[in-house]
Structure formats: C-alpha cells, structure tokens
Amino acid sequence: MLKVIQILLVEDDNLDVIDVGRTLDKMAILYKMEVARNGEEAVRILSEKTAAGSELPDFIILDINMPKMNGFEFLDALRSRDEWKDLKVFVLTTSGEKEDRLAAKGLGVAGYIVKPLKLNNPVSNDAFNLMIDLMNMRG
Amino acid sequence: METDHIRTRRFEPLPETGSDLCQLHVGHPFIRDHLPNLMDWRNLNNMKISYTILAGFFSILLLFVTTTFINYRQSERINENSEALTRSSTILKHSNRFQRNVLNMVSGLRGYLLTNEPFFIQAYDSAMHENDDILHELSELIPDSSAQGSMLAEISALNTHWSTEFGKPLIEARRSAGGSDSSMAAFNKLYRAKMVTGIEKNINRSLQNKFREFSNYEYASREAQRAGLTASIRNTRRISFFLTVLSIIAGIGIAIFLANYISSGVVKMVHMAESISQGHYKVSMRATGKDELSSLARALNNMAGVLAENISLLKRKNDELDQFAYIVAHDLKAPLRGIDNVVTWIEEDHTTELSPKVTEYLGLIKGRIKRAENLLNGILSYSRVGRELQQRETVDVNQLIEEVRESLPPHSGIQLEVQTVLPVLQTEKLPLLQVFTNLITNAYKYHDKPQGYVKVYFKHLGPTYEFYVEDNGPGIAQEYHRKIFTIFQTLEERDSFESTGVGLAIVKKILDDRKLSIRVQSEPGQGATFIFTWRANE
Known part of the structure; x- marks a missing residue:
C-alpha cells in the first residue's frame, strides 16, 4: 500500500515548478502538489488548511528568492505557529550557492534540493529518499 | 616591516x-x-x-668688508706714523745740527775776535747760514700754532738777537780795529761790554736750553705716537681676528x-x-x-x-565594476539554465516528435548555451580575482606544478617538462597556482602538434623570480601579443567551447594587482614563451 504524499511547492519560477514535477514523476513518486507563488501565498494556503482542519502537506519545497515574502521570511512564519513547527521543509537552492544552504542551516530544514534537478545529486537524493520512505510508509 | x-x-x-x-x-x-x-x-x-642664502652671503660679505676696511685704516695709520717718524728724525737732526752750529758760531766768533784770523770768520759764517736754513726748514715742518712752533719762534728770535746784538757788531768792530788804535780801543770797549759781562753767554745758554727743550718735546711726542701705534696695531689685530672668526x-x-x-x-x-x-x-x-x-x-x-x-575613486569604480560583472554574470546564469532545462526536456520527452532538422537546431542551441555559460563563468572567475583575501604561506613551486599536472587533460603526445628544482616561496598560493594552471593549460589546449612539449623553468633576478612557460605549439603573431591578455580575446573560432578568452586575462589581472608583469615571446610556428615575474619573498 503506497501513500500519496502531499507537497506544497513555494516557487515563483514556472520553469522550476515544471522541473520539480518532472523529476518527481521520473522518480515515480506518488504525490499531490499545490503551488504557492511566494511565501505570503503559502502562508495563506496553510492558514486556510489549518482553519478548515484539513490535512497539512507532508513536505514543503521552498525556493529562497521570491517576491513579497522570501524563503527565509516564510521559514520564520512557519516556526512562529505551533501547528506548523514540525512541517518538513526542503530548500531549493542553486548548485554552488553555499551561502543559501548555510543560512538555512539552523532554521531546522529537513534538507536541500539542488536546482536544476538531477536524478543522482547526492544532496537532493536525501530529500527524495525521505519522500520515497514516506510514500512506502516506512519510518 | x-x-x-x-x-x-x-x-x-x-x-x-x-x-x-x-x-x-x-x-x-x-x-x-x-x-x-x-x-x-x-x-x-x-x-x-633664496633670501636666506642672499642674506647669509651679504652678512658674511659685510663682515669681510669691515675687516678689510679696518685693516686698510690701520695701514694708513702706519704710513702716517712712518711719515711722522721721518719728519721727527729730520727735526731732531736739524735741532742737533743747530746746536752744534751755535757752538761753532760761538767758538768761531771768539777765535776771530782773539786772533783776527779770517778762517774763524768763515766757520762762523757758514754755521750762521746753515742755521738760517735750518730755522727756515723747521718752520716749514712745524706748524706755528703748536707749542713747538712758539718754541721755535723764541729760538729764532734769540738767534737773531744774538747775531745782531753781539755777533755782527763785534765782527764789524774787530775788522775795522786793524786800522787804528782808536778803533782798536773801540773794539776792546765793545768786546768788554758785550762779552766780558756774560750777557752774550747767557743768551747763548738760553738758546741751547730752548733747543734741548725743543728736542725733548719732539722725543716725547714721538714716544707717544709709537705707543698709540702699537696699541692700534694690537687693536686692529684683535678686531680683524674676531671679525674673521665671526664670518667663518x-x-x-x-x-x-x-x-x-x-x-x-x-x-x-x-x-x-x-x-x-x-x-x-x-x-x-x-x-x-x-x-x-x-x-x-x-x-x-x-x-x-x-x-x-x-585612486580611491578609481578603486571604488573598479570594485563596483567587478561587483557589477559578478551580479550580471550570476543573474544571467539562471535564465540560461532555464533555457537549457527546457531544451533538455524537449529532447528527453519529445524525441520521437522531432524532425532531424529540429534536433540539429536544438543541438546548436545547447552549444550556444554551453558557450554562454562558459563566458559567464569566465566573467565570474575574472571578477572574483582579488576579491578573496589570500594568506601567505610556504609554497613549494615544484609541488604546485605537480598539482597543475594532475589537472591537465590526458593529452598523450605533449610532455610537461619541469626544471629539476624550482624555488620554495613565502607567498600566496592560490593566485600563483591559478597563473601556472592557466598558462600551462593554455599551452596544452592550443597545442597543434601530435608530439610536443611544455617547459617550465625560472630565473632568479634579485628580489623577483622570472618564471617561464614555454611550448612548441602554434605560436602567436606579434600583433596579438598584447591583445591576448584582454578579456574574451581568443584566437580560436567563436564556437569553440573551450576557448573563452578569460584565462590570460585572469593571469594578467592577478599579476597587475600585485604590480608584477607578464610578457610573451613568440613567432607564428615557433612556439610561445610566457614570462612572468613573482616576488621571491613577501
């Protein structure tokens, strides 16, 4: 029995949205994905879900550079509410942008996904493995 | 330090x-x-x-002029003194002569009066004439108003008195006494009146005394003058010595x-x-x-x-330019990557739907994307040169070259020949590594022969080393020797992926930042030698 994992993708670049979807497809991950164009929109979606008492996403895939509310600000917002504190967040970063990764460290993120998405990137693989584990309802 | x-x-x-x-x-x-x-x-x-120099010069000049003037004045005084001395000796000589003549006149007169010999009268006359001359000369030498002048006047008067009152009448009387007894008696009477009473003797004595006084006066004044002169010479000597020392x-x-x-x-x-x-x-x-x-x-x-x-403006502008280049290159990479993604997706997902022409064109697009990415990476590394602070450390250039060798493409025919012992430096490692990497990689990349070499060697020139990277590749025409160091200048075809024209520009920037130099010696077909300087110890 496989679980369809719920993903909230916070990303303003359509191209990256497609990229994430294609990669998840390639890895044969069963998922349902909602897309927020920026941090603000993501907060709104989460608030609506919380208010309605519906299921919160299993994973949030978060871009850093976004208009209105960027990734770091969104992480702050996430940590400020008890219901959202334990949500697993993967940060989308450009390869080589160590600064982003370092800055996100200590913010308690679950892992990183390196753009452009590759199937055998060791950094991204950790994140995908977590997803596959959840899909297979392991761990 | x-x-x-x-x-x-x-x-x-x-x-x-x-x-x-x-x-x-x-x-x-x-x-x-x-x-x-x-x-x-x-x-x-x-x-x-300039004023100080002039003022100094003039003050020294003034001191010397003063010294000279004082010495001149002194020599004038010495001259005056010797003239006065001459005059004084003349006066004394005349005075002595006069006294002797008076004695001659007296003895001449007595002798004549007693013997009536004309010989005596001659002696008397010549002494009297000489004394007249002496008095005349003395009156010229001695001013009338002086004490000596009045003495002389008295002497002259006494002399005249003696000769007119005693000498002349007695001689006249004696001359005429030879003729008759009466005249002889008259003479005897006159002789007694004039001579025997001693009046004549008194006059004569006082004349002698006057002259003695006159001479003494002359001696005294001469002595005073000499003492004054000595003092003045001493003074002058002292002053000129003082002034000379002062001017020195x-x-x-x-x-x-x-x-x-x-x-x-x-x-x-x-x-x-x-x-x-x-x-x-x-x-x-x-x-x-x-x-x-x-x-x-x-x-x-x-x-x-x-x-x-x-300079600070220039530095700021330069930094801004580097920053600008960095941001532009960095931000341009994202859309480029997006295009690359899309092309990849088309190739991956829609291969069957594509005509061979479209596939070929997609290949061209990918090629250009790769090239653009290389250029952007080039700009990034170029703008990064000098942004990172480098630590000085002990760098063994032999090991450094081995590191470069490991990163070289496996280009079978080209040998990297390294001088046996390269120096060990106290310097920044990464920039030096970058310079060697870029130069050696370039030599490999553009080598046009199946068999060839790249040589690395050095010369020690005082405080700096000259490192040589020599190849026997295609060589570079003279006209490009400067151009090759400007960014994006490449001698290869435009669509060659590998050649972005950044490597040598980075080398130049690293060396320029450190005020070091690089030059190239090459002719087409003769290979090329790149020579750069590096400080021995910093």
Whole structure:
C-alpha cells in the first residue's frame, strides 16, 4: 500500500515548478502538489488548511528568492505557529550557492534540493529518499 | 616591516583615516623628540631660502668688508706714523745740527775776535747760514700754532738777537780795529761790554736750553705716537681676528643650516614620493613655512591628495565594476539554465516528435548555451580575482606544478617538462597556482602538434623570480601579443567551447594587482614563451 504524499511547492519560477514535477514523476513518486507563488501565498494556503482542519502537506519545497515574502521570511512564519513547527521543509537552492544552504542551516530544514534537478545529486537524493520512505510508509 | 616603520615615521596622517593610511600619532616618539625642533625651524623658515642664502652671503660679505676696511685704516695709520717718524728724525737732526752750529758760531766768533784770523770768520759764517736754513726748514715742518712752533719762534728770535746784538757788531768792530788804535780801543770797549759781562753767554745758554727743550718735546711726542701705534696695531689685530672668526662661524652656521634644512626637506619629499609610488596615496607632510621647500611640500601634498582621491575613486569604480560583472554574470546564469532545462526536456520527452532538422537546431542551441555559460563563468572567475583575501604561506613551486599536472587533460603526445628544482616561496598560493594552471593549460589546449612539449623553468633576478612557460605549439603573431591578455580575446573560432578568452586575462589581472608583469615571446610556428615575474619573498 503506497501513500500519496502531499507537497506544497513555494516557487515563483514556472520553469522550476515544471522541473520539480518532472523529476518527481521520473522518480515515480506518488504525490499531490499545490503551488504557492511566494511565501505570503503559502502562508495563506496553510492558514486556510489549518482553519478548515484539513490535512497539512507532508513536505514543503521552498525556493529562497521570491517576491513579497522570501524563503527565509516564510521559514520564520512557519516556526512562529505551533501547528506548523514540525512541517518538513526542503530548500531549493542553486548548485554552488553555499551561502543559501548555510543560512538555512539552523532554521531546522529537513534538507536541500539542488536546482536544476538531477536524478543522482547526492544532496537532493536525501530529500527524495525521505519522500520515497514516506510514500512506502516506512519510518 | 623595517622600511614600513621608517616610512610611517615621516608623515602625519590626513584627517580622514583609511586602512592604507600611514599612522603617526602626536605621542609618537619621533614627533615628541623632533617637534620643538621643527617648530623653531618653522619660525626661521618663513623667509624664502633664496633670501636666506642672499642674506647669509651679504652678512658674511659685510663682515669681510669691515675687516678689510679696518685693516686698510690701520695701514694708513702706519704710513702716517712712518711719515711722522721721518719728519721727527729730520727735526731732531736739524735741532742737533743747530746746536752744534751755535757752538761753532760761538767758538768761531771768539777765535776771530782773539786772533783776527779770517778762517774763524768763515766757520762762523757758514754755521750762521746753515742755521738760517735750518730755522727756515723747521718752520716749514712745524706748524706755528703748536707749542713747538712758539718754541721755535723764541729760538729764532734769540738767534737773531744774538747775531745782531753781539755777533755782527763785534765782527764789524774787530775788522775795522786793524786800522787804528782808536778803533782798536773801540773794539776792546765793545768786546768788554758785550762779552766780558756774560750777557752774550747767557743768551747763548738760553738758546741751547730752548733747543734741548725743543728736542725733548719732539722725543716725547714721538714716544707717544709709537705707543698709540702699537696699541692700534694690537687693536686692529684683535678686531680683524674676531671679525674673521665671526664670518667663518656665520658662514659655516648658515651653510649647515641651509644644507640641513634643504636636505631634510628633500629627504622627506623623497620618502613621500616613494610612499606614493608604493601605493600609499594618503600621505602628507608638514608644510607651514613660506619658503620654497614648503611651497613644494604643499604642492606635493596637494598632488598626493588629488592622487589619493582619484585612486580611491578609481578603486571604488573598479570594485563596483567587478561587483557589477559578478551580479550580471550570476543573474544571467539562471535564465540560461532555464533555457537549457527546457531544451533538455524537449529532447528527453519529445524525441520521437522531432524532425532531424529540429534536433540539429536544438543541438546548436545547447552549444550556444554551453558557450554562454562558459563566458559567464569566465566573467565570474575574472571578477572574483582579488576579491578573496589570500594568506601567505610556504609554497613549494615544484609541488604546485605537480598539482597543475594532475589537472591537465590526458593529452598523450605533449610532455610537461619541469626544471629539476624550482624555488620554495613565502607567498600566496592560490593566485600563483591559478597563473601556472592557466598558462600551462593554455599551452596544452592550443597545442597543434601530435608530439610536443611544455617547459617550465625560472630565473632568479634579485628580489623577483622570472618564471617561464614555454611550448612548441602554434605560436602567436606579434600583433596579438598584447591583445591576448584582454578579456574574451581568443584566437580560436567563436564556437569553440573551450576557448573563452578569460584565462590570460585572469593571469594578467592577478599579476597587475600585485604590480608584477607578464610578457610573451613568440613567432607564428615557433612556439610561445610566457614570462612572468613573482616576488621571491613577501
């Protein structure tokens, strides 16, 4: 029995949205994905879900550079509410942008996904493995 | 470190303190020890140096003129004195002669009166004539108004009195006494009246006394004059010695002062100029006087100020440009990557739907994307040169070249030949590695022969090393020798992926930043040798 994992993708670049979807497809991950164009929109979606008492996403895939509310600000917002504190967040970063990764460290993120998405990137693989584990309802 | 210390002591900081500014505090030992000195000098130096030199020269000249004048005056006095001496001897000689003549006249008169021999009368006459001449000459030598003059007048009167009252009447009487007894009796009477009464003798004695007095007076005045002369000679000697010493001291003093002042000023300026040439632009020197050196120092300060301003502006602009290049290159990479993604997706997902032409065109797009990415990476690394601070460490160039060798493409036919012992330096490792990597990689990349070599060797030139990277590849025409160091200048075809024209530009930038140089020796078909300098120890 496989679980369809719920993903909230916070990303303003359509191209990256497609990229994430294609990669998840390639890895044969069963998922349902909602897309927020920026941090603000993501907060709104989460608030609506919380208010309605519906299921919160299993994973949030978060871009850093976004208009209105960027990734770091969104992480702050996430940590400020008890219901959202334990949500697993993967940060989308450009390869080589160590600064982003370092800055996100200590913010308690679950892992990183390196753009452009590759199937055998060791950094991204950790994140995908977590997803596959959840899909297979392991761990 | 040592030279730094010396240099910084020479200057005071500008009001705005910068990181590269030479530091000098008021409490600094140099300032504390030398400030009073400098202050004194400043007061003196409100006069122009040329005026100081002229004033010094004229004061010394004045002292010498004074000395010469005094000596001239002295020689005049000596001259006057010797003239006076001559005159005095003449006077004394005349005086003695006169006294002797008086004795001759007296004895001549007596002899004649007693013997009536004309021989005596001749002696009498010649003595009398001579005395007349002497009196005449003396009256010319001695002014009438003087004490001697009145003495002489008295002598003259006594002499006349004696000859008119006694000499002449007695001789007349004796001459005529030969004729008759009456005349003989008259003579005898007259003789008794004139001679035997002793009046004549008294007159004669007083004449003699007068002359003695006259001579004594002359001796005394002569003695006084001699004493005055001796004193004046001593005085003159003392004054000329004093003035000469004074002018020598003044001359030496002025010379030392000027030499010191000028040379210390010039030395300060030289140090400042050296400082500037070593890249410390924010320096200034004390320039408060009104003299030429202070003007020059002020002009130098102004120049250094303008230079510092322009240099810092230039540095800022350069940094901005690097920053700008970095941001542009960085931000351009994202959309480029997006395009690349999309093309990849088309190739991956829609291969079957594509005509061969579209596939070929997609290939061209991918090629250009790769090239654009290479160029952007080139700009990124170029703008990054010098942004990161490098630590100095012990760098064994032999090991460095081995590191480069490991990163070389496996180009079977080309041999990397390295001089057996390359130096070990105390320097920044990464920039040097980058320079060697770019030069050696270039030599490999553009090598056009199946068999060839790349040689690395060095020469020790004083404080710097010259490193040589020599190949026997295609060589570079003279006209490109400068161009190859500008960014994006490549001698390869445009669509060659590997050739972005950044490698040599980076090498040049690394060396320029460190005020080092690179040059190339090459002819087409003759291979190329790149020669760059690197400091032996920093």
